[in-house]
Amino acid sequence: MALAASLATTSARAQRLHFDLSVSGQFATGAGPGGAVLITLTLGPMFEVSSSFLIGLSAGGLIGFSEASSFDAVLVGLPFDVVARARFGPVYIDASIGPWFVAGLGGNVVVLHLGGTLGAQLGVFRIGVMASDVGGYFVIGPVLGLTF
Numbered sequence: 580m581a582l583a584a585s586l587a588t589t590s591a592r593a594q595r596l597h598f599d600l601s602v603s604g605q606f607a608t609g610a611g612p613g614g615a616v617l618i619t620l621t622l623g624p625m626f627e628v629s630s631s632f633l634i635g636l637s638a639g640g641l642i643g644f645s646e647a648s649s650f651d652a653v654l655v656g657l658p659f660d661v662v663a664r665a666r667f668g669p670v671y672i673d674a675s676i677g678p679w680f681v682a683g684l685g686g687n688v689v690v691l692h693l694g695g696t697l698g699a700q701l702g703v704f705r706i707g708v709m710a711s712d713v714g715g716y717f718v719i720g721p722v723l724g725l726t727f
Contacts, residue, residue, distance in 0.1 A: 605719060640658075673698075675711070690715075
């Protein structure tokens with residue numbers, strides 16, 4: 580009996596922890612005449628606080644390309660964010676904040692990232708649009724993800 584209760588508790592806890600895998604392709608405005616394209620790939624744990632609210636972490640890699648001299652030609656970086664997600668049926672809203680470590684913004688730089696995503700979750704798949712500020716540059720673009 581105690582074993583069954585222990586397994587049920589462990590199973591309930593396991594269902595509350597999810598992992599998000601996301602890829603985004605975003606355009607940075609104000610980064611010179613051609614702007615910049617940023618591509619990110621992130622993975623992170625999300626803890627289900629309630630059926631409609633999750634909080635977690637997101638970390639991964641970033642590569643960017645630009646004609647703008649202030650961005651140099653190529654950016655590489657490590658994005659790291661704390662993420663809060665509210666769900667309203669299939670619709671979700673994310674808010675994220677964290678340091679992004681980026682080489683190519685005039686040298687190796689730590690910049691603040693503030694972002695928000697509006698999207699839809701259909702089973703394990705997520706699709707949305709993110710708007711954010713990355714070190715003073717406005718960035719917008721699509722986000723695709725999996726939650727497992």
